[in-house]
Amino acid sequence: MATDAPLQLKKLAHIHLGVDGGAERFFVRLTRAFAKRGVEQIAFIRKDRPWRDELAEHCQVREMTFSRSHIKRHVIRWNIARQIKGFGARVTMGWMSPASKWLPKPGPDMRTFLRLGDWPDGFHTYGNVEQLIGNTPEIVRQAVEMGWPEERAHVISNFVDPLPENLQPVNRADYNTPNNATVLIHLGRFVQRKRFDLAIEAVARLPETVHAWLIGDGELLDDMKELAKKRGVTDRVHFLGWQRDPASFLKAADILLCPTDEEPLGNVVLEGWNAGLPVVATTSPGPSWLIEHGKTGLLSPCGDVDGLTDAISQISRSPNLGVTLVNKGKKTLVQQHLESTISRRYVELLGDNAT
Incomplete structure (x- = not known):
């Protein structure tokens, strides 16, 4: 104040x-x-x-x-x-x-x-x-x-700004996503270091109930759409474009991804905690500084799609783990950010x- x-x-x-x-x-x-x-x-x-x-x-x-x-x-x-x-x-x-x-x-x-x-x-x-x-x-x-x-x-x-108490999540049906799906969300510019390809590859390895919302725009967007087609997951990977305020999308998702190779901070990690989402990230410098592995989020090696997929699976299999990550992530947000x-x-x- x-x-x-x-x-x-x-x-x-x-x-x-x-x-x-x-x-x-x-x-x-x-x-x-x-x-x-x-x-x-x-x-x-x-x-x-x-x-x-x-x-x-x-x-x-x-x-x-x-x-x-x-x-x-x-x-x-x-x-x-x-x-x-x-x-x-x-x-x-x-x-x-x-x-x-x-x-x-x-x-x-x-x-x-x-x-x-x-x-x-x-x-x-x-x-x-x-x-x-x-x-x-x-x-x-x-x-x-x-x-x-x-x-x-x-x-x-x-x-990050606290989410409005009356914020309503987007309607999943508007984005061809079942209500019972596990929704992964990844936000950013479609450039190499953001590794949207890892999110797509992870979906291809995960059960058909897992969908991904990829929010952003950039030079690699068409390449990522082609990759989703090649991996046979066009019905589960949804390209939602650039959103000026992604809060209502975060509110409707289940797990936030930050699989980048070179992320200085990873503001999306803060946004994930703010929205009450468990965070799965790679060990690039920013997320590694923000996240305490196993307590405020899960970290996997950069570029390791199997490690990323396993971290997502851990949260999907263990609701208690997801709750722990959310609670401790929010605590870190309040104490430091x-x-x-x-x-x-x-x-x-x-x-x-x-x-």
Whole structure:
């Protein structure tokens, strides 16, 4: 709540060049949490973002065209810095590496932060970045290993919004799924590291009562549809497209999958706990950090379809195991990933000596 800590951060500027996905959903959530704490904000984003109006409910929005031209870049950055100064913010946070090149120059009246939710890819555009924030220890560890000063690197994780008490699950029949099926749900971009192929292969090895809802879009979507056809599971693997808010789908599912090869955090793990689902994930860095195997979820080796299938089967065979994983997962969520906890850490870090 706004009164549980001295408020030091008064105004904050953001630079976010993202399109639409989990990172963007968290961006909107965190800016809303700042607003609840009385922080006035301005955000510089690309034009026509689908979450623009939701962001504008609690944050001033400036839609920009971010040019790749070296000369235009200086003009745009100067314009952003001018608007931030006019707004009165003395702290700016960029979101992901592409935002780093647009940060204003730090100085006595400006502190700059870059928030990373993915692996660092070098610091060649980080000239105006003072402090780095990673949402997992592994992101920060890699940055420090690459040469970023450890004293200027911080770990602050994510949170998810509680589900509305009156949230209704989607109707399974609308998605050609029997009510008595065991529904696996996997969300994300259809790219290689998300390993939607493992979910499809697992369904092919599991009883016919097991269905999978694959939510997302991306370059490998057609390949995954072809794989489902090849494995003979087109009637049990359902491609539901990109969903701006997947909460009602999570509410209607039985087990959340996170079978990725290289997952920095795995925000879907938090969403699974939040929705009361047992979580089955692979041992990529983020899920391995979030999940205590056998207590808050089940982990299997990356790329191991048999291990993934066995973990799903364990939960299907043992309802008590599923209940245990759900209860302990929710406990971890409450203890470590509440909005109040995460937003307070941000305010304390960003607000220090800023007002």
